[in-house]
Amino acid sequence: MKMQDILYKEAIKAKINVANKKQLLQEIANIASEHTGIPNMSIAKSLQQREILGPTGIGNGVAIPHIKIRGLTKICGFFSSLERPIDFEAADKQPVDLIFTLLAPENNKGTEHLKALAMVSRVFSEKNILSKLRSSENTESLFAILTINEDSKAA
Numbered sequence: 001m002k003m004q005d006i007l008y009k010e011a012i013k014a015k016i017n018v019a020n021k022k023q024l025l026q027e028i029a030n031i032a033s034e035h036t037g038i039p040n041m042s043i044a045k046s047l048q049q050r051e052i053l054g055p056t057g058i059g060n061g062v063a064i065p066h067i068k069i070r071g072l073t074k075i076c077g078f079f080s081s082l083e084r085p086i087d088f089e090a091a092d093k094q095p096v097d098l099i100f101t102l103l104a105p106e107n108n109k110g111t112e113h114l115k116a117l118a119m120v121s122r123v124f125s126e127k128n129i130l131s132k133l134r135s136s137e138n139t140e141s142l143f144a145i146l147t148i149n150e151d152s153k154a155a
Contacts, residue, residue: 001115003123003147006077006102011035012146014137017083021051024086028065028101032078036103038071043103057090061134062124066102066117075116076103079146081133098133100124 013031018024029044036043046067050056057063078101085095100120104113123129123146132145 001112001119003077003119006075006116007079007143007146008035009139009143011076011078012139012142013078013080014139014142015083016080018086020086021088022048024080024082024099025051025065028078028080028099031080032076032101032103035078036072036076038069038103042071043067043069047101051089055089055091057088057092057094057096058121058124059090059092059094060124060127060130061085061090061094061097062130063088063090063096063099064102064117064120064124065099066104066113068104068106068113070106072103072105074105075113077101077116077120078103079142081137081142098124098130 016027018027025047026044029040032043033040046069047065050067056065080099082097085097088096090096102116136142
């Protein structure tokens with residue numbers, strides 16, 4: 001699996017201005033709804049319920065919210081960067097400013113969503129990639145950063 005299989009340029013939003021996690025999850029739901037046709041309230045509710053199970057902030061200013069949702073036919077990724085970092089109850093207690101959201105089909109019985117989550121986690125564990133993502137506001141640049149070296153990262 002490659003990043004290009006799940007992420008499209010139109011699913012990238014830079015420098016979103018939100019005050020808290022709830023506002024961010026609603027904004028992500030709005031973006032995801034535009035691209036998937038799934039009602040934004042359904043996505044927002046699922047994202048919020050997932051955060052109740054355990055925060056998806058993984059550290060180093062990164063969060064990877066991930067849910068399974070009814071109505072999807074394939075795994076979809078959405079990348080967002082924030083104007084200002086927000087509290088996300090991350091493992092390292094640091095605020096989050098880079099978010100990669102994964103939506104997977106509810107009936108996905110296989111391991112594709114786990115492969116996607118592992119791939120995204122690998123990308124966001126690389127400090128040089130995080131630095132480049134934080135310094136870019138251009139959708140084309142962000143997409144290039146996230147999809148560079150695809151062949152060496154294929155799962």
